[in-house]
Amino acid sequence: MQVEKGTQDFLKDTIAKYYATASDKIDTVTVAWDGIMSKAKLSNLHCCGVENYRDFSENKNWTTMVGKMVPDACCIKENDVLKDSTCPINPTSFNTYQTGCYKAIMTAIEENAAIVIGVAATLVFVEVLVIILALYLACCYWRPQHGRLGVKVIY
Numbered sequence: 001m002q003v004e005k006g007t008q009d010f011l012k013d014t015i016a017k018y019y020a021t022a023s024d025k026i027d028t029v030t031v032a033w034d035g036i037m038s039k040a041k042l043s044n045l046h047c048c049g050v051e052n053y054r055d056f057s058e059n060k061n062w063t064t065m066v067g068k069m070v071p072d073a074c075c076i077k078e079n080d081v082l083k084d085s086t087c088p089i090n091p092t093s094f095n096t097y098q099t100g101c102y103k104a105i106m107t108a109i110e111e112n113a114a115i116v117i118g119v120a121a122t123l124v125f126v127e128v129l130v131i132i133l134a135l136y137l138a139c140c141y142w143r144p145q146h147g148r149l150g151v152k153v154i155y
Contacts, residue, residue, distance in 0.1 A: 007102070008050050008051070008102055011050045011101075011102060012049075012050045012051075012055055012058065014029050014033070015033065015049060015050065015055050015056060015058065015059055016055075016058040016059050017059075018030070019033060019056070019059050019071075033071075033073070033101075034071065034073040036101050036105075037071070037073040037074055037097070037101060038072075038073035038077075044108075045099075045101060045104040045105065045108065046097045046099060046104065047097050047099045047100060047101035047103075047104035047105075048070060048073075048074035048096060048097040048098070048099070048100070048101065049070075049074070049100055049101065050100050050101060050102045051100040051102065051103075052098060052099070052100050053069070053070045053074050053091050053096050053097070053098070055100070056069065056070050056071065056074075057069065067089070068088040068089055069088065069089060069090070069091050070087070070088055070091045070096060071088065072087075072088055074087075074088075074091065074096050074097055075087035075088060075091070075095055075096055075097075076094075076095055076096065076097065082095075083095055
């Protein structure tokens with residue numbers, strides 16, 4: 001539980017300190033967060049912030065310089081256009097993703113755990129099989145050249 005809290009605090013810190021304003025949107029942290037929040041079609045996360053959209057209020061540069069409460073990536077979109085144009089300034093439960101990204105990612109991991117475990121188990125099985133076959137081939141190659149106890153047999 002303490003690790004989970006520490007992770008959430010670290011992620012909130014990245015939003016509060018490093019999430020960029022509109023003028024310098026090429027910052028790596030900004031691109032990463034926007035990717036997680038706005039690539040809903042690919043990831044199906046539909047999330048905003050760490051716990052919720054209020055995490056962006058801790059970034060003073062964001063709220064004072066940009067004048068928005070949330071980035072566009074937090075807003076619900078239809079055909080890549082904001083469903084409600086007032087969303088960045090006035091986020092509500094109807095125009096903003098309410099679930100935090102930490103919870104959304106943890107849920108996605110839990111839902112796909114069986115697939116991850118299955119793939120990992122298959123890879124372990126294949127690796128063990130390859131090692132057994134490699135040992136068998138090494139024994140077959142070594143045996144004709146050497147007799148018992150390592151003495152070379154001459155025919």
